Amino acid sequence: MDFDELTAVARQIVTSAQRRLPVELRATAEAVPVCYEPFPNDDILAEGWEPDILGMFVGHPHLGDLAEGAPLPPQILLFLENIWDYAEGDPAIYRDEVRLTYLHELGHYFGWDEDEIAARGLE
Template sequence: MSALTSIAPSVDEMYLTAEKCFADLPEFMRKAAGDVRILVMDYAEDETLDEMQIDDALELTGLYVGIPLTLESVTNPSEYRPLVYLYRLPILFEWAARGDVTVEELVTHVFIHELGHHFGWSDEEMDAKLEEDD
């Protein structure tokens, strides 16, 4: 999908954007991320929203599910592959409301943010890192 198009990407197109983002990461980050799975859905499931005490499904653009690398060990490995969810419709609503980024940029931002949780970074640490880059 072209960055200049105003057509909303499909689930498959959004997945390909996240895969490209992953492929473009520095090698050391790709290795550290290991076999993180990416799943794109239109919205988070009701159970997920309830667990997170979120009333409006449009408020959740992405979610990391897994054990952060900082908490795993050889003697305490995770039984499940880590998973990054991207929620298509909330991302598209944010994109439309903002108007200052492409869909690809927003998908990349959400994906990197959720991948940051896999590396053990808190929201506050990620925000600080983003502010340093500005």
């Protein structure tokens, strides 16, 4: 699949995942922008992230304190070419991994650590 196709599928998966969230989380989750990128950019790599990272949450968490200086707005980044590579070109695995990565990063937005994310089944 090319990047436009990967993006179209990912948008559908994210929308579907949002619809399945508990009602008390849904509106807040839908308000967090999701950015679809092929790969992490040079700034992300310069921060020490691995080039094959699948996604990340940036900005201040929901109900968290604003960062000092000029904070990034909260957003979820999904690196679609990396997810496609991780799925080894299998569309079903790609769809599942987009959903899992989105939910994992959404958990970070809600301020949950890795254990809390796992306890909620968002890993």
